[in-house]
Amino acid sequence: MDKVYVKGQKLFITTEEATYDGTFHSMDAGRNRLTVKDVIKHPSEEAFEGLYHFYRSEVLNVQIMDPLASPWLTPGTEIVGNRNSSIMRGVQAPPAARVPFSRREPKSMPKDMHKYYLSLLKNLKTIDEVDDNFDLAVADIMSHSIVGVSCEGAMLGRRGKLSWIGVCCPDFNADEEEASQLTAGPSSLNLYLFDVALMGTVAFSKGLKTFFEDKHSPKKVIHDCRFFSDCLYHEFDVKLQNVLDTQVAESLVSFPRMRVAEEKGGSKLVFTRSLNSCLTHKLGLSPNMTYQPNINDGFIKKNIEIWFQRPITPLMAKALTFQSIYLIHLWNKLSQALPYPAFKAGVDIYLSCVRDADDDTAFLMTNYYHLMPEKFVPILLLHHNEMRRTRSRYGKWQNTKSVREDGRKKTDSVH
Incomplete structure (x- = not known):
């Protein structure tokens, strides 16, 4: 509220x-x-x-x-x-003064950051045909080690329909560390919007399938991959792999909200944090620099036509594109103190929990998108209990699993 x-x-x-x-x-x-x-x-x-x-x-x-x-x-x-x-005047407002979470670390973006993001849109290419431009776009994406991925459609999941996929491909200066450029902004980047509703399954057979499921494909930064994974598998026969899920990462870095569910025998319900919430708390973006996406819920069949209008409006294209750009910056922020064993386990659960469920269960799970998967909750609570013990011992938060033996920060990703 x-x-x-x-x-x-x-x-x-x-x-x-x-x-x-x-x-x-x-x-x-x-x-x-x-x-x-x-x-x-x-x-x-x-x-x-x-x-x-x-x-x-x-x-x-x-x-x-x-x-x-x-x-x-x-x-x-x-x-x-x-x-x-x-x-709202279309410019960045000051970060909200209210802090709903005790361990939030608000960071304000530079005043010119909004102009910086707008300047990136000149690199946006819309792909709506499987032609030479499609092949060049897929080849460019496959040449990167990490990309941001956003998606929109109707009730994403096996009963929904995917319409658009946005991909952000950051290019980094070889003379600088990649991590620092992810924070300050890459020297340049390419942006793609794939019209999946128009191209259909042929887009996947001609290249997108390899991008999403090949084990050697780029790492894909996605926020809450559960229903996207379910949609790709049941609509296009694509098994999503190589995912860096920022919702999983955020739950491990920040202490989550939870309550005891009396109807489930006292088990703990852990709440997820939306992408907009993460962008506000971790990157300091104000609400007028973010976009509130459609709800992905099995009971809702309204207000989704906007993503199936052609041509796509400039505002909706900007909204989808900005999400993929923000994800790159958000991942770098979260990955700096990430416990990778717990993170890998969480991503594996996210990829499979809805995808591998039967139709009725998967349909019901779309109504509980705001709750962590039950299989991930014990892993998450164990990690935060370890952090509490570490804090009581050293007087501050430490994560010994997120650094190498030589004391340098880990930069390896989930395989």
Whole structure:
């Protein structure tokens, strides 16, 4: 309930009792009561007339469903983000003062960083045919060691449909360390948007399949690969590999939110952090520099047509492209103190937990995207318990598994 909401924006709300969608109406001054109208309860499809109140104590998650109502896409829209409404002007705002997590390390981006990101769009190429340009793009991607990957479509998963794949290929100066350039910005980069909905399966048979599943392909930085992995496997017969998942990495670097689930015999439910949240907390990006993606949920079949309109609008192309660029910077930030054994185990679980489930289970799992996979929770809690013991022993956070024997930071990736 701490997100920025636009009046009239479509929301998807998850409570312990059920899931709901409706139109944002207002938020009380203390941000403890969310008021929504035109509410529909899922999966019963029961409709409620008038205004419906949700209180902080009962809400597990609130997701924005309507990309067109995002202040990032519509500068000048009145938003409700705190007690004083403000107007977005399309420039970077100061980082939020409220710190919802005790171990957050806010970092402010340079003032000219927004202009820097905009300048990169001149390198964007849209690929909608399997021709010579397609072959050159795939060849360029395969020549890199690490790339950022973003995707959009309708309810990503085996019951959904993939529409666009964005790839960011950073080029680094050979005279400088790659890690430092990932932080400051690569000397140049190439950006590609693949129109998968238009090209279909032939795009994968002619090159994208090799990129996504070959063990020697570039490392792919993705945020929450669970449903993308499921979609690729069941729609295109592609088994995603060589993934660096920033949601897994963030959960290991920062202490996660959790609560005890009484209905599951006292087991702990661990909540994930969205890409926008990670960009705000780790890179210092303000909300008007990020894009709120569509919800990937089995019950929601609304507001997804935007990703299937052709040609793609410049704003949506920019949103998808920026995500792939941000992922490169985010990965470098998170990888500096990452426990790689636990990270590798977490990525393997993320790749397979939805992909290998039966149809009914996979469908239900899309409604719990905000929760960590159950198989990963023990690994995650064990890691943070070790960190607590290390902190009590040395008086600060240390991660001895993230450095080499010679004391240098590890730079190896998941294989």
